[in-house]
Amino acid sequence: MPELPEVEVLVRCLRPLLVGKTIQRVCVRREKVIRPTRPEELARNLEGAEFKGLSRRGKYLVFELSGKGGKDAFQLLGHLGMTGRMWVAGKETPLPKHAAVVLELGPERFIFEDTRYFGRFTLNISPLRRLGPEPLAPDFMADALGRSLQRSAQAIKVKLLDQRLVAGVGNIYASEALFRARISPATPARRLEPEQVKSLWRALRAVLRDAIRWGSTVPLNFASGKTGGLFYFGRAADSPDYYEERLRVYDRSGLPCIRCGTAIRRVVHANRATYFCPQCQPKRVRR
DNA sequence: CACCATGTTCCTTG
């Protein structure tokens, strides 16, 4: 489930359900996801602590907590990996097979489920230091993006996945942004023209903003085992304009480009699939 | 059985 927009929508959904609640008990069912924190350490810190806030940084969820008596504020870092989900449910609903961490909150419980266990739920917040700028923040400037790109010869598609360049862009929205900006994914980062950097900057923000807006319209209900449509493959793809509104190129290999009809191509860069329209996203600027 | 999958990190190679 995890790229910036999905995490943002999740954070907005979870915040009112958690803030003000006190953790009574912690159950770690898969130690791997809390690394390097130890189970006893997590329990010692969380039990009796109260949720004070929740925010997002890149693809991370940052939980703000305070210990008993409102002092000893600390943070907890969450990451969904490839398949993570988080929700709050009543105690009567059965735990899913891959529940990794469960927090008892009185009559309810918070559940972090992750089938592949690539996610994180930890007291170690050091990964935040390595993140680049927030693409939707008002101070994310196109010229700063351009300067960072200047220093790299890597294909722009690969560069967009580098969380030190911009925080929160993943494999799906990287393809989507390049399609929208009409830039070939194979273009070396430093070969982008200033005008292309500007349109990439604009496309990135538009793609992420639109995805958050789209996700916000879909009810989240993980506890039922369904996705509610938020997550790419829990799709509401049966609507005729799904691709127009949601994903315009990702996973559309061989299908007609929605702009020009040319077959969408799938290539692999750095072990990851990239989708693009060879007509709309030419290697060289046409003149 | 084969291949694919929204992410991050580590290891090897050049």
Place this chain on the structure above:
DNA sequence: CCAAGGAACATGGT
């Protein structure tokens, strides 16, 4: 030392 590419992680879907 750095950059780039690949594999590993773990499970499930097609």
